[in-house]
Amino acid sequence: MANTVEWPVRLTLxxxxxxxxxxxxxxxxxxxxxxxxxxxxxxxxxDIPEIGDEIAAGRALRDLAGQLLRVADEELEGVGAAPPRRQTRVAYGWTDAMA
Known part of the structure; x- marks a missing residue:
């Protein structure tokens, strides 16, 4: 049986x-x-305000998406179905150039 849920998003610029x-x-x-x-x-x-609106809105929505994915990952971990952990890359060689 299908289940439909609606989550409203209010975007203010x-x-x-x-x-x-x-x-x-x-x-x-x-x-x-x-x-x-x-x-x-x-x-x-x-100064073209529409372009600023698009960029700022996209960044706000990307921030929102990141929050949702982090919460989902934490909840999955809580029920024992955690996603694989991302490995942190170690820099070799000229690390000062990367700073």
Whole structure:
């Protein structure tokens, strides 16, 4: 039997002095997640607010997605079905150049 759930997302954009900030709020049945994103117009670029909106909104939604995936990973781990851990790469050689 199919189950449909709807989670509304409210996205608020504020543009001021060449900087756009975005706030994405997702409300589930049990919790609320908030993602944030920012976009800045370079002084030498033309100020086109729609582009700043798109970048800031995309970053806020990406932040929100990351939060959801982290919570899901933690819940999977709690029931013994944890996803494989990512290995941290060790830098060899000229590590000062990577700093």
């Amino acid at each position: 504020v543009e001021e002095d060449g900087t756009t900030t975005a706030r994405a709020v997702l409300t589930t049945a049990t919790t609320t997640f908030t993602g944030h994103g920012t976009a800045r117009c370079s002084p030498e670029d033309r």
